[in-house]
Amino acid sequence: MLAGIMGNAEMLQYKLSENESLLHYVFNIIRASEHAARLTSQLLSFARKGQYQKIPLSVHRVISEVVSMLENTIDKKIIIEQKLTANPHVILGDPTQIQSVILNLMLNARDALIDGSGKIIISTEIANINKELSEKYRKGISPWQFILISVSDNGIGMTEEVxxxxxxxFFTTKEVGKGTGLGLASIYGVVKNHNGIIDVDSQEGSGTTMKIYIPISLIEPEEMDEDIYPLETFNGMGMTILVIDDEELILKTIEEILLKFGFNVILAKSGRDGIEIYKENYN
Structure with missing residues (x-):
């Protein structure tokens, strides 16, 4: 349902590019839809029912990308320090989910700083799960080596109750309207889904360190193809695409987008219909 709403809103944004007064309302629709999608994704992550694409992934590369983004957006009074010493530093994970975990932890660290200034340290190292951690969080977990990702701040810290x-x-210490209470819950779900452990070391008034243990992968990540083609130059050249979905709104939205870029489109409302249409049109 959200895909249909966002798809139509983005098409409207494309068509109203010259009308700034109306674009304001379109932007609001897109932002609200994205927020709803994030909430849904976080709930699914906590329940461990979200879709994951586990591939060999460099933790250091993900961290560098997140830090680079944050350094351009957060207050300059905040110092971000990287201590990335883990070797190897490859895990089997979902890039989007792992990036979301690291970003959420660093944003929480930022929010915990007093008067919006201080230091955040993100570090990695190779670690083993000791018996205490295993008994506390994951009984029977494999004694394999883990990458330990730590995010530390010198902020307000946490009480034992927190x-x-x-x-x-839905548990949050933030002001009303400033937090959903799903950030750490979704992190917990993602880490568990990656066969990992999350732990916290914090004392009130002395800062916090969030620790994530994720198993090492011995498979190296493949090099990513960096070639990107601008959307406005794309042309389907009359090729035909079969679109299958049980949501009428999504079907129509995708059809309109693909037609805009020069494709012929055939729609099917179910997998069975899609197979029959494919058999009839295949040549």
Whole structure:
């Protein structure tokens, strides 16, 4: 349903590019839809029912990308320090989910700083899960080597009461309207889905360190193809695409987008219909 709403809103944005007064309302629709999508994704992550694409992934590369983004957006009074020493530093993980975990942890660290200034340290190292951690979080976990990702701040720290409820959905210490209470809950779900452990070391008034343990992968990541083609130059050249979805709104939205870029489009409302249409049109 959200895909249909966002798709139509983005088409409207494209068609109203010259009308700034109306674009304001379109932007609001897109932002609200994106927010709803994030909430849904976070709930699914906590429930461990979201879709994951696990591939060999360099943790250091993901961290560098997140830090680069944050350094351009957060207050210049905040110092971000990287201590990336893990070797190897490859895990089997979902790039989007792991990036979201690191970003959320660093944003939480930023929010915990006093008067909006201080230091955030993100570090990696190779670690083993000791018996205490295994018994506390994941009984029977494999004694394989892990990459430990730590995000530390010198902010306000946490009380024992806060730590007890930290990973519960909808629990938040932020002001009303400034937090959904799903950030750490979704992080917890993602880490569990990656066969990992998340732990917290914090004392009130002394800062916080969030620790994530994720198993090492011995498979190296493939080089990414950096070639990107601008959307406005893309042309389907009359090729035909079969689109299958049980949501009428999504079907129509995708059809309109593909037609805009020169494709012929055939629609099917179910997998069975799609197979029959394919058999009839295949040549």
């Amino acid at each position: 730590k007890r409820h930290l990973f519960e959905p």
